[in-house]
Amino acid sequence: MAAIQYLTFFNLKEDPFRLTPDPAFYYPSQEHDEILQSLNYAIEQKEGFFLAMGEPGTGKTTTLKVFIESWKDKADIALIMTPRLSPEEFLLAVLEDLGIQHSASGKNEMLKEFRDFLVRSSQLGRRVVIIVDEAQNLPSETIEELRLLSNLETEKEKLLQIVLVGQPELGPRIMSEDMRQLRQRITVRTNLMPLTFGETVDYINYRLIKAGRGNAVFEDAAKKRIHKITAGVPRLINMYASRSMMAAYLEGSRNITKKHVKLTEKHFGISQSAVRFKFAWVVVPAFAAAVVAAGSYKFYLSYNEAKSTVTEAVYAETPIQQIDDPADNRLEENSLDNSSSAQSEQPKQQEIPKLLVNVKSATLRSAPSIDSKAVAWASEGVFFEQLDTAEDSKSRKWFKVRLADGETAWIAASIVKQAE
Numbered sequence: 137m138a139a140i141q142y143l144t145f146f147n148l149k150e151d152p153f154r155l156t157p158d159p160a161f162y163y164p165s166q167e168h169d170e171i172l173q174s175l176n177y178a179i180e181q182k183e184g185f186f187l188a189m190g191e192p193g194t195g196k197t198t199t200l201k202v203f204i205e206s207w208k209d210k211a212d213i214a215l216i217m218t219p220r221l222s223p224e225e226f227l228l229a230v231l232e233d234l235g236i237q238h239s240a241s242g243k244n245e246m247l248k249e250f251r252d253f254l255v256r257s258s259q260l261g262r263r264v265v266i267i268v269d270e271a272q273n274l275p276s277e278t279i280e281e282l283r284l285l286s287n288l289e290t291e292k293e294k295l296l297q298i299v300l301v302g303q304p305e306l307g308p309r310i311m312s313e314d315m316r317q318l319r320q321r322i323t324v325r326t327n328l329m330p331l332t333f334g335e336t337v338d339y340i341n342y343r344l345i346k347a348g349r350g351n352a353v354f355e356d357a358a359k360k361r362i363h364k365i366t367a368g369v370p371r372l373i374n375m376y377a378s379r380s381m382m383a384a385y386l387e388g389s390r391n392i393t394k395k396h397v398k399l400t401e402k403h404f405g406i407s408q409s410a411v412r413f414k415f416a417w418v419v420v421p422a423f424a425a426a427v428v429a430a431g432s433y434k435f436y437l438s439y440n441e442a443k444s445t446v447t448e449a450v451y452a453e454t455p456i457q458q459i460d461d462p463a464d465n466r467l468e469e470n471s472l473d474n475s476s477s478a479q480s481e482q483p484k485q486q487e488i489p490k491l492l493v494n495v496k497s498a499t500l501r502s503a504p505s506i507d508s509k510a511v512a513w514a515s516e517g518v519f520f521e522q523l524d525t526a527e528d529s530k531s532r533k534w535f536k537v538r539l540a541d542g543e544t545a546w547i548a549a550s551i552v553k554q555a556e
């Protein structure tokens with residue numbers, strides 16, 4: 137009842153900050169859009185495995201739902217949301233989700249029916265995609281089953297594509313020695329980052345407009361506060377924005393002020409010592425190192441970025457592992473060390489020009505073309521040595537760069553700047 141009055145008060149048709157991953161409310165931040173584009177590209181190119189990771193509440197499921205909406209007429213898609221399943225249970229869930237008639241008399245029968253379905257779909261020119269959300273919960277033997285399923289192919293092409301989406305702990309699992317056969321097949325992976333301040337402001341306005349525009353106004357200071365305490369994580373933004381609106385409503389105010397946000401913080405029981413939500417920078421660089429060691433795909437994360445994005449946003453309702461401060465200090469020291477040693481060694485290094493990534497997430501490719509395969513990802517602030525230049529068919533400039541493990545890749549000139 138209160139909810140209805142609240143909507144009437146703000147002249148809204150629906151709740152703007154619901155916690156469900158509703159594609160109708162999808163806000164295309166740069167990060168979400170890049171993941172969506174990579175996913176579209178992977179499916180168009182029939183790449184076998186796609187892996188995407190992100191911290192809780194960053195919008196993985198929402199992005200998947202948008203992807204499914206856009207592909208549902210061209211592809212048969214099985215979406216498995218609760219993957220704590222044995223290989224047989226998993227196969228059964230896939231068959232059922234794809235609407236495949238099956239006798240379910242045994243795994244071999246099911247596999248045969250599944251293969252027949254794949255061949256039929258391929259003849260009709262349809263993609264078949266298995267998407268596993270919360271893939272960090274997949275048992276190892278079910279991941280192995282997925283790998284075997286991905287072997288289903290004709291002489292000409294892959295019959296099945298698999299998309300694994302989950303929380304960052306999925307990365308080290310897929311990269312582990314046990315999974316080496318699988319990791320060689322993963323063709324794209326990426327990590328979903330939270331919204332910037334500008335995007336947080338747009339996101340709040342966007343959701344209000346989607347919910348019927350109404351007359352609620354979030355003051356600038358309120359938006360700033362929300363970004364600060366949520367670190368730009370969409371689910372947290374929804375929680376705080378929604379509660380702040382309720383606090384304003386209870387006061388009869390259509391303006392949502394910083395004071396209302398602060399009241400909300402009290403509601404969630406926040407204090408400096410509350411459970412802290414931090415981006416798993418300590419985990420991500422460790423994962424990056426594992427990936428670099430493993431070859432194929434790589435992440436490059438700048439320590440500066442790591443430090444600046446570690447925030448003190450709080451998440452009162454879901455317990456999240458606390459990462460100790462000393463690690464932050466280590467990151468900080470590393471970042472200082474790196475920059476000072478870079479400066480002192482500069483005279484020696486000047487022969488090879490350096491490039492600095494100046495977008496949040498940059499893709500490195502196997503050749504100087506947007507259509508070539510993505511081979512690595514780098515975040516803002518990462519330096520590369522420039523080895524060569526080239527132009528693509530549209531006269532866009534590309535730089536050949538050296539990766540941390542000595543291999544080379546290409547990066548578009550538009551997303552780097554020349555470092556002094």
Ligand SMILES: Nc1ncnc2c1ncn2[C@@H]1O[C@H](COP(=O)(O)OP(=O)(O)OP(=O)(O)O)[C@@H](O)[C@H]1O
Nearest residue numbers: 155157161162163192193194195196197198370371
């Ligand atoms: N790009 C976006 N546009 C609009 N809303 C978003 C976006 N990203 C996330 N949200 C909102 O944030 C909330 C959490 O999103 P979602 O459930 O997709 O996150 P998740 O990464 O799948 O989280 P979890 O790891 O807990 O499953 C939802 O209310 C969703 O609507």
Ligand SMILES: [Mg+2]
Nearest residue numbers: 196197198269
């Ligand atoms: Mg989810």
